[in-house]
Amino acid sequence: MSEKIRVLLSEEEVDRRIQEIGEQINRDYEGKSVHLICVLKGGVFFMCELAKRIKVPVSLDFMSVSSYGDETSSSGVVRIVKDLDQPLEGKDVIIVEDIIDSGRTLYYLMDILKKRNPKSMRLCTLLDKPERRVKDVKVDYTCFNIPDEFVVGYGLDYAQKYRNLPFIGVVEFDDADK
Ligand code: IMP
Numbered sequence: 001m002s003e004k005i006r007v008l009l010s011e012e013e014v015d016r017r018i019q020e021i022g023e024q025i026n027r028d029y030e031g032k033s034v035h036l037i038c039v040l041k042g043g044v045f046f047m048c049e050l051a052k053r054i055k056v057p058v059s060l061d062f063m064s065v066s067s068y069g070d071e072t073s074s075s076g077v078v079r080i081v082k083d084l085d086q087p088l089e090g091k092d093v094i095i096v097e098d099i100i101d102s103g104r105t106l107y108y109l110m111d112i113l114k115k116r117n118p119k120s121m122r123l124c125t126l127l128d129k130p131e132r133r134v135k136d137v138k139v140d141y142t143c144f145n146i147p148d149e150f151v152v153g154y155g156l157d158y159a160q161k162y163r164n165l166p167f168i169g170v171v172e173f174d175d176a177d178k
């Protein structure tokens with residue numbers, strides 16, 4: 001099956017917005033340190049770009065989760081595939097995600113991580129599809145709200161492809177393939 005990618009948000013637009021969010025975080029965390037948690041793999045490109053723009057001391061950790069459910073909808077029950085290396089106790093934590101869709105994954109994940117007693121925990125996402133929300137998660141920093149379309153690039157994949165695109169694009173399938 002072949003597909004085309006239509007640019008939704010250009011590299012320049014994404015970079016400019018990440019800069020703005022970085023500046024907002026610098027103001028909000030003045031005099032503190034931030035501990036960024038990247039949810040692999042989708043969050044990794046965004047976290048690197050964001051971290052470069054944060055001026056307060058930054059530490060990084062990574063985790064990988066898989067959600068029980070079928071390919072298209074997450075059940076919300078999350079299995080930790082790779083856990084964090086460091087404890088969260090007493091830290092000002094920001095979870096960095098690629099996209100919030102139904103909200104199920106983050107709802108469940110934040111519940112697990114809050115039990116590890118961070119001093120504070122906020123959520124930062126590159127993209128949000130608010131129309132799709134099933135679970136009410138509070139997002140503290142959102143780069144872009146987008147319509148309900150399947151997007152790739154900047155860490156987001158379609159069947160593990162396109163994560164490396166430096167922009168956000170919508171996947172369009174050729175009519176002949178339908
Ligand atoms: P949810 O919020 O639990 O429904 O799941 C969010 C996860 O679904 C994200 O972390 C992505 O891995 C995946 N996802 C949702 N929408 C898209 C999309 O448009 N493109 C690529 N992955 C997506």
Ligand code: MG
Nearest residue numbers: 039042098099
């Ligand atoms: Mg993700």
